[in-house]
Amino acid sequence: MTDGKDDIRRRVWRAMEEKKVGRFPFPLQHRIPNFKGAEVAARRIATLPVYSKAETVKVNPDAPQLPLRAQVLADGKTLLVPTPRLKAGFIQVKSEWVPPGEERKAASLSRMRAYGRELPLSELPRIDLFVVGSVAVHRDGRRLGKGEGYADREYAIIRELGHPEVPVAGTVHSIQVVEDDFPVFPHDLTVDWIATEKELIETKSPYPKPSGIEWGDVTEEELKAMPVLEDLRQTLRQEKD
Numbered sequence: 001m002t003d004g005k006d007d008i009r010r011r012v013w014r015a016m017e018e019k020k021v022g023r024f025p026f027p028l029q030h031r032i033p034n035f036k037g038a039e040v041a042a043r044r045i046a047t048l049p050v051y052s053k054a055e056t057v058k059v060n061p062d063a064p065q066l067p068l069r070a071q072v073l074a075d076g077k078t079l080l081v082p083t084p085r086l087k088a089g090f091i092q093v094k095s096e097w098v099p100p101g102e103e104r105k106a107a108s109l110s111r112m113r114a115y116g117r118e119l120p121l122s123e124l125p126r127i128d129l130f131v132v133g134s135v136a137v138h139r140d141g142r143r144l145g146k147g148e149g150y151a152d153r154e155y156a157i158i159r160e161l162g163h164p165e166v167p168v169a170g171t172v173h174s175i176q177v178v179e180d181d182f183p184v185f186p187h188d189l190t191v192d193w194i195a196t197e198k199e200l201i202e203t204k205s206p207y208p209k210p211s212g213i214e215w216g217d218v219t220e221e222e223l224k225a226m227p228v229l230e231d232l233r234q235t236l237r238q239e240k241d
Contacts, residue, residue: 003182003183004180004182005144005147005182006147008135008136008144008178008180008182009135009136009144009146009147010029012033012135012136012175012176012178013028013029013033013135015175016028016033016035016173016175016176019175021035021036021037021173021175022034022035022036022173023035023036024063025063030146031062031146032060032062032063032064032065032133032134032135032145032146033064033135033173033176034062034063034064035064035172035173035175035176035197036173036197037173037196037197037198038064038065038066038067038171038197039067040197041064041067041068041171041172041173041195041196041197042065042067042068042071042171042195043071044171044195044196044199044200045068045071045131045169045171045193045195045200046068046071046075047200048129048169048193048200050128050129050167050169051129051169053128054077054128054129055077055078055125055126055128056077056078056079056080056125056126056127056128057072057077057078057079057080057127057128057129057130057131058080058081058082058090058127058129058130058131058154058158058166059072059079059080059081059131060081060082060131060132060133060151061081061082061083061084061109062133064133064171064172065131065133065171066104066107066108068131068171069081069107070103070104070106070107071103072095072107073093073095073098073103073106073107074095074103075095076095077095078092078093078094078095078125079092079093079094079095079106079107079112079116080092080093080119080124080125080127081093081109081112081116082150082154083118084109085148085150085225085226086150086153086154086226086228086229087225087226087227087228088118088227088228089118089119089120089121089228089231090118090119090124091112091113091116091117091118091119092116092117092118092119092125093106093107093112093115093116094116097115097116098115102115120231121157121161121228121231121232121235122235124158124161124163126163126164127158127163127166128166129166129167129168129169130154130155130158130166130167130168130169131168131169131170131171132145132151132168132169132170132189132191133145133151133170133171133172134170134172134176134191135176136172136176136177136178136180137170137172137176137177137178137191137194138177138178138179138180138182138203139177139179139194139201139203140203140204140205140206140207141190141191141192141203141204141205141206141207142182142184142188142190142205142207143170143188143189143190143191144182149187151189152187152188152189152210153213153226153229155168155189155209155210156187156210156211156212156213156214157213157228157229157232159209159210159211159212160212160213160232160236161232165209167192167193168189168190168191168192168193168209169191169192169193169194169195170191170193170194170195171194171195171196172194172195172196173196173197174196174197174198174199176196177194177196177201184207186208186210186214187210187214187217188207188210189209189210190203190205190207190209191203191205192205213229213232215233
């Protein structure tokens with residue numbers, strides 16, 4: 001089995017353009033692509049029992065998951081959103097902080113700081129559902145992001161902090177569901193549910209999720225680019241001392 005992950009990403013981005021199922025922001029390449037039907041996919045996630053029971057839901061900050069972020073707030077839950085490239089950790093928005101009718105504004109990347117607050121890692125609440133964006137997903141739970149590993153690291157961070165394993169869901173266009181065979185490494189995050197504009201897929205993924213940060217794989221450049229990682233490392237060192 002060859003890796004071929006970049007080839008899959010390019011093919012998916014191209015197919016979305018050709019089929020005209022992508023939507024703003026453009027270009028679709030090199031980002032988690034927004035897609036027509038994102039609202040329908042979000043509503044499918046909201047039908048899951050694990051969603052209904054959830055008090056705190058972490059959702060990625062990308063455009064196609066905006067409808068789901070707004071849904072979380074409208075449903076009276078707490079929204080947790082990683083800042084872009086994890087530069088400032090996570091932003092928490094509680095539903096009671098958002099006036100009725102302003103959920104979409106509060107869930108938008110440009111406005112959420114006005115409604116919420118940045119949280120230090122020590123104050124992260126227990127997360128009941130972890131939502132990720134993807135460029136491509138396989139029905140067995142394997143996923144491809146942009147290739148920068150942020151979703152993988154976000155999940156690994158909460159596990160490193162001692163949080164229990166969290167179920168993972170994602171919304172994509174049906175074109176993004178692929179049959180390609182590609183490898184899964186220990187740091188790769190897999191999904192338990194995939195929601196598209198057409199269906200809700202329970203993956204029954206056989207792959208284990210990350211249990212923490214693979215510190216040996218973290219470069220000095222990444223520590224500088226993601227201060228939250230350095231904060232975590234210092235916190236763990238203090239706990240050992």
